[in-house]
Amino acid sequence: MPKVKFDAIYKDLKRKIENEVYPFQSLLPSENSMVTTYECSRNTIRRAISALASEGYVQSLHGIGVRVIFQPVEQAVFTMGTIESFQESAARNHLDVTTKVICFMELTADERTAQKYGFPVGSDLYYIQRVRYVDDKPLILDINIFLKDVVKTLTEEIATGSIYDYLEHTVGLSIVTSKRKITVEHITEIDEKYLELSDYNCLAVVTSQTFDADGVMFEYTQSRHRPDYFSFQDTAVRRHSIT
């Protein structure tokens, strides 16, 4: 159970929206009424609402109320949205997942490597290539580079499971911010070798840099997705400061 109040309220509202206790297009109870039902301050209610708004669940309307704009979506086979690991995404969709490590090595960043990935020259790094299978179909080619200083001991066996699980629970690293970029690129020989690309000659590439709680970038990842199973979702809210 979340012991943080606004988080508990956020989760409660989210659940009620997903279960259509508050259906699409309806208004949530007013902030003031929620203050009494949840026995908290209005600030706390507003924090929960703004979290929902940033996920595209609701929309605040000045002078009117907070409207539900969530609609249950037809989930693509593999959808990325918030910052979650492959394992988490797969689990959310009840999919059978395996991972094969095709390359596991340690290296030191030379000038070119440092420039390309953004690590300091001379850093000790892990370089890992993995193929991700969902229901025995090879869908993703992952290239991970980790800063050895931060992730400490990493083995091929750990890489077969969830590296993030390892980092969060065993090493005790709390992952915080992640910057991502999505592009579409021509396939390479490696892509062709490991992914069953049929007649696609390009694929979706998600590159991301992850920063740990000290603000150091400790991970660079490139996920190369088969187009037919790739989907990325996003909600954007425009600040209505139309000056």
Next chain:
Amino acid sequence: MPKVKFDAIYKDLKRKIENEVYPFQSLLPSENSMVTTYECSRNTIRRAISALASEGYVQSLHGIGVRVIFQPVEQAVFTMGTIESFQESAARNHLDVTTKVICFMELTADERTAQKYGFPVGSDLYYIQRVRYVDDKPLILDINIFLKDVVKTLTEEIATGSIYDYLEHTVGLSIVTSKRKITVEHITEIDEKYLELSDYNCLAVVTSQTFDADGVMFEYTQSRHRPDYFSFQDTAVRRHSIT
């Protein structure tokens, strides 16, 4: 000038980070010290900081401070990130932009159309196809569908410019939430006809639904991007509630 206090502070900090007054990896002044420099309450400071955090500019570290993790990026030719129009993106990068309308029609949503795009059956719609050129290169094929009730009068001439400008300023519509999905799809005949795709056989497709202030979805857009000029950026922050 922003007359909203937290927004002014947000913009000031943002500028200082971009100009490296607060350089990469440094800590911002503590919240309490900013309370005195900006002459405001701590809540107001915290709102500004959290806006910066959600854009990947800074990272709050409990008990330590707020670390700058912004790094000036090599901008791709055309980068999408927040909810901004094609025109705005282009202007931000000082690009020369033209638009050609290749289809402009009105139609009424039948069963199939309504299902496919999420409009109510029987809605009156505008259906528009446009090609976007940047420096005379055809980069994007846009398919827009608008709810006629909301956008009122829309002409081919308006479609040649920025439809959003028209909607915001003339019709007075305040656009608020937008849900997007990014996929990679095979090219169609129309793509081939209008975009110079060289040897790519697929492209990046961004579909989005936009909701107005009343929570009505009034727009469905599919933007089909040439792979070599497509880039989407994103920052995700994980709530550290590792229960």
Next chain:
DNA sequence: GCCGATTTGTCCGTATGTATC
């Protein structure tokens, strides 16, 4: 290992402004 200073995290109560109806 403990303590205290610093710093961010959560929460409260209140006041005032502004938009809608």
Next chain:
DNA sequence: CGATACATACGGACAAATCGG
């Protein structure tokens, strides 16, 4: 105009994490 509802802002209180002595 008044009632309702969200938006912004203030100031204060206590908790939790970090770090140096």
